[in-house]
Amino acid sequence: MKIATWNVNSAKARLSNILAWVDEAKPEVLCLQEIKCLDADFPALELRSRGYHIETLGQRSYNGVALLARAPIGDVLRGLPGDDGDTQARYLEGTVAGVRVASIYLPNGNPVGTDKYDYKLAWMRRLTARARDLLDSERACVLAGDFNVAPTDDDVYDPLACAKDAVVQPSARAEFRVLLNLGLVDAYRVFHAEPHKYTYWDHYGRKFLSDEGLRIDHLLLTPQAADRLAAADIDRAPRGRDNPSDHTPIWCELADA
């Protein structure tokens, strides 16, 4: 089962890019972030015609996550538990063919030193609590999405240039390690040790042309999923096409149970 995640930076503006990629990559599950629309405005017809079941947690203008799957999506959880007052649409979880999959859009947190960064850290702690429950379930689970954390300096093009960015702050990296150290596996790093491989390149400044990016999109697997992990990679091609998102898809392959 191929499971992919892609921050598309507007589902409507990116529809033709999304359709082109699902036609060629054929993921069984696709997690989308920053769909930037209400549930009713998500381009569901076009994706249903490609054979996908669809769940969305939409929001006007900002955020918004979706879960697409060839098989039916069961036991859907909308929103990250732990704060009933949180109105931002950043977390959607469901079960596809026995695998629990979460589509995650972790808060960016810029600028550092503001309530936005505090919100990021608090959200990360809630995610860690949720991950603890998923691990306790002893099921195959995949936490997929834009985590807005570059885990190490190997995951950024220039640590000095990025030093003030919320995605490299020591406290965010520490909380990311707390999450990983619960017992999750970074699927990409199982197969690729080389530094300076990215999933995101800033729109400003032609960063993709010079390959100045960040590795901030991840697939984190519970042991029961990691035991089935057969492959994982970043697909850079969509970032180089016309009208691209600033992120590109990353995917993993799980062998049949």
Place this chain on the structure above:
DNA sequence: ATGGTAGCCTTGCTA
């Protein structure tokens, strides 16, 4: 050198 682009609607805000 502290800019620049993209997407949304709030023609400023978020990233």
